Amino acid sequence: MNNSMISLDPSALSAFTASLAALPRDEVRKAKSLFIRNAIADYRMAMKSTKGFLIMFGIMSIIPIFLLITIPAFISYKAAKENGKQKIINALEVWKEYLADDYLQLIQQIEKQ
Secondary structure, three states: OOOOOOOOOHHHHHHHHHHOOOOOHHHHHHHHHHHHHHHHHHHHHHHHHHHHHHHHHHHHOOOHHHHHHHHHHHHHHHHHHHHHHHHHHHHHHHOHHHHOHHHHHHHHHHHOO
16 A cells, blocks of 8 residues: 555554644544545555556456466555555544544545445
C-alpha cells in the first residue's frame, strides 16, 4: 500500500482525536468525517495503483516463470485490500456517534469497494 495513506491504527486515531479536544462538537464531527473521507480516497488510490501492477504481472504470467511473482502479488493485493477496508470500517465504528448521518454515507462508500 502507499506510504501516503492515512494511518488508521489506534494510536494515530487517538492522537488525531486528542488534537480536536478544544473544538466544538460540530467541528469535531466535520474533522472526523473529513479524516475518514481522506482515508477512503487514499485507499482507492492505493488499490488503483496496485491494480495496475497486477495487470502487468498478469500479462507477464504468460511466461510460466512469472507465475512465481504473480500469484504472491495477487494474494498480497487481496490481503492489503481487505486490511485497508477493515481499518476504515473500524474507524467508522469507533466514531459512529460523532459522525451521525455521515456514518451511513461513509459506510456505504467503503462497502462498495
